Amino acid sequence: MNKNIGLFWLRDDFRFTKNEGLIEATTNHDQVVVFYLYKKEIYKYQEAQKWWLSKSLFNFRKQLNNLNITLEIIETNSFKIFFDKLIEKKGFSIYWNKVYEPDYLKLDKYLLSILKNKNINHKIFKGNTLNEIDEIKKNDGTPFKVFTPFWRTAEKYYIEKIPPKEKIIKKCKKKINYFKNCIDPDKILPKKNWFKNFEKIWFPDEQTALKELQSFINERITNYSDQRNFPNRPGTSKLSPFIKFGQLHVQTIWSQCIKKKSKNIGTTKFLTEIGWREFNHSLINYFPYMLKGNYSKKFDKFPWLKNSKFLNAWKKGLTGYPIVDAGMRELYSSGWMHNRVRMIVGSFLVKHLLINWKDGEKYFRNCLLDYSPASNVAGWQWVAGCGADAAPYFRIFNPILQGEKFDKEGDYVKKWVPELKSLPKKFIHKPWEFIDKKFQLGRDYPHPIVKHEDAREKALNAFKKI
Numbered sequence: 001m002n003k004n005i006g007l008f009w010l011r012d013d014f015r016f017t018k019n020e021g022l023i024e025a026t027t028n029h030d031q032v033v034v035f036y037l038y039k040k041e042i043y044k045y046q047e048a049q050k051w052w053l054s055k056s057l058f059n060f061r062k063q064l065n066n067l068n069i070t071l072e073i074i075e076t077n078s079f080k081i082f083f084d085k086l087i088e089k090k091g092f093s094i095y096w097n098k099v100y101e102p103d104y105l106k107l108d109k110y111l112l113s114i115l116k117n118k119n120i121n122h123k124i125f126k127g128n129t130l131n132e133i134d135e136i137k138k139n140d141g142t143p144f145k146v147f148t149p150f151w152r153t154a155e156k157y158y159i160e161k162i163p164p165k166e167k168i169i170k171k172c173k174k175k176i177n178y179f180k181n182c183i184d185p186d187k188i189l190p191k192k193n194w195f196k197n198f199e200k201i202w203f204p205d206e207q208t209a210l211k212e213l214q215s216f217i218n219e220r221i222t223n224y225s226d227q228r229n230f231p232n233r234p235g236t237s238k239l240s241p242f243i244k245f246g247q248l249h250v251q252t253i254w255s256q257c258i259k260k261k262s263k264n265i266g267t268t269k270f271l272t273e274i275g276w277r278e279f280n281h282s283l284i285n286y287f288p289y290m291l292k293g294n295y296s297k298k299f300d301k302f303p304w305l306k307n308s309k310f311l312n313a314w315k316k317g318l319t320g321y322p323i324v325d326a327g328m329r330e331l332y333s334s335g336w337m338h339n340r341v342r343m344i345v346g347s348f349l350v351k352h353l354l355i356n357w358k359d360g361e362k363y364f365r366n367c368l369l370d371y372s373p374a375s376n377v378a379g380w381q382w383v384a385g386c387g388a389d390a391a392p393y394f395r396i397f398n399p400i401l402q403g404e405k406f407d408k409e410g411d412y413v414k415k416w417v418p419e420l421k422s423l424p425k426k427f428i429h430k431p432w433e434f435i436d437k438k439f440q441l442g443r444d445y446p447h448p449i450v451k452h453e454d455a456r457e458k459a460l461n462a463f464k465k466i
Ligand SMILES: Cc1cc2nc3c(=O)[nH]c(=O)nc-3n(C[C@H](O)[C@H](O)[C@H](O)COP(=O)(O)OP(=O)(O)OC[C@H]3O[C@@H](n4cnc5c(N)ncnc54)[C@H](O)[C@@H]3O)c2cc1C
Pocket: 228, 236, 237, 238, 239, 240, 241, 243, 244, 270, 273, 274, 276, 277, 280, 337, 338, 339, 342, 343, 346, 364, 368, 370, 371, 372, 373, 375, 376, 377, 379, 380, 383
């Protein structure tokens, strides 16, 4: 046993299973301290995630306590300054798992060099993906830009890998405190308490994630392919925030899915979605400029409109298009939105309202519990048509037809836009055609802020300019 104190730097890894860095720390040391660095700047536009983070820290700390491990939260303005100070201390070893974002990977390189220089024992482990980013490349060594060949290669590569021996976490001998001026998880909570509703829906911890995964596999995965596009059915797993914060490792998802039985079409489709997540992580690391701008440079000339009235109506779910409004209200109220509806509201913003996808990306970042730079930026650029392997810009979703196809009975709209509850099914996705004394458009529900056909034509004309 190493006499040093084992430090584990906790990032997106709130779990005990497949947490290689933490497991290694408890294997090598009698005394382990887990620390979380809270950098306010990062969470400036991630209000909803402040809630998930705060609860995750609280719940994880409780469980670590049972293993005689302390979890200490330190507020800092700069990771670099924090580590420059830390390496002046003696008598510790340090471990962490990778986060696949360009800034974190750059920081890792810096840390590895200073730790080596100071002769401090350290080890960095694979993060929450199936494969390492640089393991999946085309035969000529360049990155994939199209999903299907990427996933064919990535899946095969993963299946052929020899799985590492499963290790388990050990209880430490003695609990110690290591850092000064630590903060409580509550300090991270958003100032405004609009998130109170989240507490009724989500419980951010690993046990819940594993239970949800099992119930999805046992009850819903077989029909995933058929059901995943209907926002009012429990067709998808809703595991995304757990995956983002690492309460669930994607390798656990993979192995549990495969264990159930040989792959059926639902399982194959579900794992392909995990594949999209892998693809997005690969994209942002090979093309980091896409985190700030268009992957496809020709979109730099796109004539986006600045229209705060439209943008606000979209954010508030008051566009007059029921499926769009339902999605935006689901997002604000629950911190999550169904994938089909993310595509519809995204398309509406960039094509019907001609507002830059970056404005939508920023609002999603602030409201989504599952916000991840890779999937949000890639998702938005897919919708806008400027991403890698994206939906072409000229394919414009018709929000009325999308509603009628994927929310046929109107139940999703009725749940999130209660002012339309009394409308007959026939009118639920086009309330402007409903004439009734008890319902008045403009008073009970907004007029559509743009007319679909006009907006479509305008979008196509704007696209011609690039
Ligand atoms: C505009 C837009 C923004 C998005 N922003 C995010 C984001 O910030 N974070 C995020 O995790 N996902 C994002 N997505 C992808 C997708 O909408 C969510 O992952 C999915 O809705 C989560 O619900 P679920 O867990 O029930 O998914 P399931 O259908 O059960 O899928 C299982 C898991 O696969 C992954 N996944 C599923 N679909 C996708 C996809 N299209 N792209 C990448 N990964 C996927 C997620 O980790 C998900 O939890 C975005 C999509 C769009 C169109």
